[in-house]
Amino acid sequence: MAKKLMKGCEAIGEAAIQAGCRLFFGYPITPQNEIPEYMAARLPQVGGTFVQAESELAASNMIYGASAAGCRCLTSSSSPGISLMQEAISYMVGSELPAVIVNIMRAGPGLGGILPSQADYRQAVKGGGHGDYRVLVLCPSSVQEAADLVIDAFDLADRYRNPVLVLGDGLIGQMMEPVEFKPRPPVALPPKDWAANGCKGRKPNIINSLYLVPEVCEQVNHRIAARYQVWEEKETRHSGHNLDSKYDLLLVANGSVARVCQTAIDDLKASGVEVGLFRPISLYPFPIKALREAAARAKNVLVVELNMGQMRDDVDSFLQGRVPVHFYGRQGGMMAAPEEVIEQARAILAGRSN
Amino acid sequence: MQTVFARPESLATVSTHYCPGCTHGIIHRLVGEILDELGVRERTVGIAPVGCAVLAYNYFNCDMIESSHGRATAVATGVKRARPDLCVFTYQGDGDLASIGMGETIHVANRGEKITVIFVNNAIYGMTGGQMAPTTLPGQVATTCPLGREVETAGWPIRMAELLASLRTPAYITRVAVHTPLHVAKAKQVVRKAFQHQLAGRCFSLIEFLSTCPTNWGMTPLEATRWLEANMIPYYPLGEYKTPE
Numbered sequence: 376m377a378k379k380l381m382k383g384c385e386a387i388g389e390a391a392i393q394a395g396c397r398l399f400f401g402y403p404i405t406p407q408n409e410i411p412e413y414m415a416a417r418l419p420q421v422g423g424t425f426v427q428a429e430s431e432l433a434a435s436n437m438i439y440g441a442s443a444a445g446c447r448c449l450t451s452s453s454s455p456g457i458s459l460m461q462e463a464i465s466y467m468v469g470s471e472l473p474a475v476i477v478n479i480m481r482a483g484p485g486l487g488g489i490l491p492s493q494a495d496y497r498q499a500v501k502g503g504g505h506g507d508y509r510v511l512v513l514c515p516s517s518v519q520e521a522a523d524l525v526i527d528a529f530d531l532a533d534r535y536r537n538p539v540l541v542l543g544d545g546l547i548g549q550m551m552e553p554v555e556f557k558p559r560p561p562v563a564l565p566p567k568d569w570a571a572n573g574c575k576g577r578k579p580n581i582i583n584s585l586y587l588v589p590e591v592c593e594q595v596n597h598r599i600a601a602r603y604q605v606w607e608e609k610e611t612r613h614s615g616h617n618l619d620s621k622y623d624l625l626l627v628a629n630g631s632v633a634r635v636c637q638t639a640i641d642d643l644k645a646s647g648v649e650v651g652l653f654r655p656i657s658l659y660p661f662p663i664k665a666l667r668e669a670a671a672r673a674k675n676v677l678v679v680e681l682n683m684g685q686m687r688d689d690v691d692s693f694l695q696g697r698v699p700v701h702f703y704g705r706q707g708g709m710m711a712a713p714e715e716v717i718e719q720a721r722a723i724l725a726g727r728s729n
Numbered sequence: 730m731q732t733v734f735a736r737p738e739s740l741a742t743v744s745t746h747y748c749p750g751c752t753h754g755i756i757h758r759l760v761g762e763i764l765d766e767l768g769v770r771e772r773t774v775g776i777a778p779v780g781c782a783v784l785a786y787n788y789f790n791c792d793m794i795e796s797s798h799g800r801a802t803a804v805a806t807g808v809k810r811a812r813p814d815l816c817v818f819t820y821q822g823d824g825d826l827a828s829i830g831m832g833e834t835i836h837v838a839n840r841g842e843k844i845t846v847i848f849v850n851n852a853i854y855g856m857t858g859g860q861m862a863p864t865t866l867p868g869q870v871a872t873t874c875p876l877g878r879e880v881e882t883a884g885w886p887i888r889m890a891e892l893l894a895s896l897r898t899p900a901y902i903t904r905v906a907v908h909t910p911l912h913v914a915k916a917k918q919v920v921r922k923a924f925q926h927q928l929a930g931r932c933f934s935l936i937e938f939l940s941t942c943p944t945n946w947g948m949t950p951l952e953a954t955r956w957l958e959a960n961m962i963p964y965y966p967l968g969e970y971k972t973p974e
């Protein structure tokens with residue numbers, strides 16, 4: 376397929392179709408309405424089904440059902456709606472069901488605003504709902520990457536029988552960029568012999584997260600947590616910019632703000648100042664080892680985010696005091712400009728920042 | 730020797746946790762018998778609620794999914810839309826269906842999902858120990874209305890069959906009781922019809938069962954049966970509320 380100019384939200388929808396997803400359940404919320412709208416138009420063309428649910432509570436429990444029946448399915452929302460989906464996400468982890476959920480983040484707390492934000496970082500990477508669990512979190516910084524990660528998300532969800540969250544900020548959802556859907560080699564995945572889809576020729580399957588015997592419930596917690604260990608070994612992803620230079624300062628940023636940092640780095644480089652960028656793509660599991668390697672070559676680290684420093688806290692703990700960690704953030708839907716990042720970088724390099 | 734009574738294949742060979750005199754067991758049996766008689770056990774998926782029937786996933790001998798509190802019909806929608814060839818039913822109490830899951834209930838009926846809802850109205854929250862339900866009768870004592878339900882502050886009990894029958898979307902909606910052998914026999918015919926409507930792809934179906942909770946009503950099973958007859962049936966009249974024709 377040739378390159379096509381697409382909005383991030385539309386590319387996410389098309390990527391799900393390309394991944395074999397034929398079911399979408401969702402509820403409208405800005406800035407991601409183009410995902411349900413794209414799916415409402417596109418799914419019938421490929422024999423799929425689109426359902427506009429009465430709420431995000433219902434939409435997320437519908438994907439719980441469709442996934443329990445063994446089918447690939449998608450839901451998407453933005454921050455306030457994702458809060459309502461936490462119930463079903465926790466149940467899906469507890470019942471060991473695959474699912475792909477897209478959060479195109481907007482500003483909060485409360486109703487917040489409809490402009491881009493990364494304020495749900497902590498909710499995404501620490502679990503989000505009740506109970507002791509994690510979801511795999513993938514964070515794109517371009518429309519092409521959003522499409523690629525959505526396709527990967529379906530495979531990862533099926534492989535690990537765990538929900539995967541694609542976490543984009545509003546800018547990723549709304550901007551237009553060229554996208555290409557290249558044919559992919561088929562991936563070998565375990566059969567869904569656990570699905571509740573009729574017990575012909577076998578014993579009934581039960582999809583459940585209730586374990587009243589504490590010893591058993593504890594074992595289930597351990598079994599689920601064991602997969603996070605595997606993720607940390609096998610599923611971390613990251614990228615970078617200007618990392619082969621001799622930099623004193625390392626920026627750490629994800630999503631659209633990483634693009635801003637890249638521009639700032641190129642401008643600085645033009646004036647003879649070398650700064651590196653480390654961009655985690657998997658926010659959970661976080662590429663800790665790669666971060667430490669990149670940070671080991673810097674005298675300072677600056678985390679740039681569209682929130683109050685949620686990833687900064689993680690970076691700080693991952694680096695264990697080896698390098699001073701600084702923070703610059705914008706909130707409420709404000710985007711950090713390259714000039715602001717340059718100013719912060721220069722201040723740190725000149726020893727003027729705390 | 731001729732077999733005159735046997736456990737339906739659609740019920741698992743286990744004993745249930747239901748209290749003596751509780752009609753949950755009868756309702757399970759009716760569903761099991763009909764799944765057998767319609768020959769659909771092997772293509773049926775049941776959705777268990779949160780409530781006294783939470784362990785129903787162990788009692789039905791077909792594929793089962795445990796739902797979160799109130800969301801059984803959203804889960805059922807997901808299953809049915811993914812696999813329209815399957816026979817899908819939910820089994821829900823009044824707290825589950827008429828309180829926390831009210832939004833899901835109205836919308837699943839309004840979308841006309843081709844599923845069957847087994848709704849067990851026992852006028853109380855059984856599992857959590859006898860709190861007031863949206864169906865608790867005026868003056869009825871529960872642990873969160875120790876002086877009896879006051880309609881001035883708690884509102885009147887919700888008549889779900891009537892409420893859902895008011896929707897424009899075609900549906901099969903009936904209220905039955907299972908406190909006497911005659912009522913059980915009649916209810917079985919209703920369960921059959923409800924599943925037949927689903928299997929024919931005709932409409933959404935819901936059966937409201939008036940059910941006893943001797944434990945939380947603080948009665949013997951016999952007293953509970955009499956109380957249901959004297960108090961519940963007058964407020965919740967039995968009968969067909971909506972048919973697709």
Ligand SMILES: Cc1ncc(C[n+]2csc(CCOP(=O)(O)OP(=O)(O)O)c2C)c(N)n1
Nearest residue numbers: 779780781798822823824825853854855856
């Ligand atoms: C989100 C959530 N809220 C509350 C509960 C606690 N809870 C469990 S069962 C139940 C009420 C069940 O009553 P009903 O649906 O009438 O079923 P019954 O037990 O009477 O059969 C409640 C409130 C829960 N499990 N989850």
Ligand code: SF4
Nearest residue numbers: 747748751781855942
């Ligand atoms: S508490 Fe009530 S509804 Fe629950 S099993 Fe006992 S009698 Fe039945």
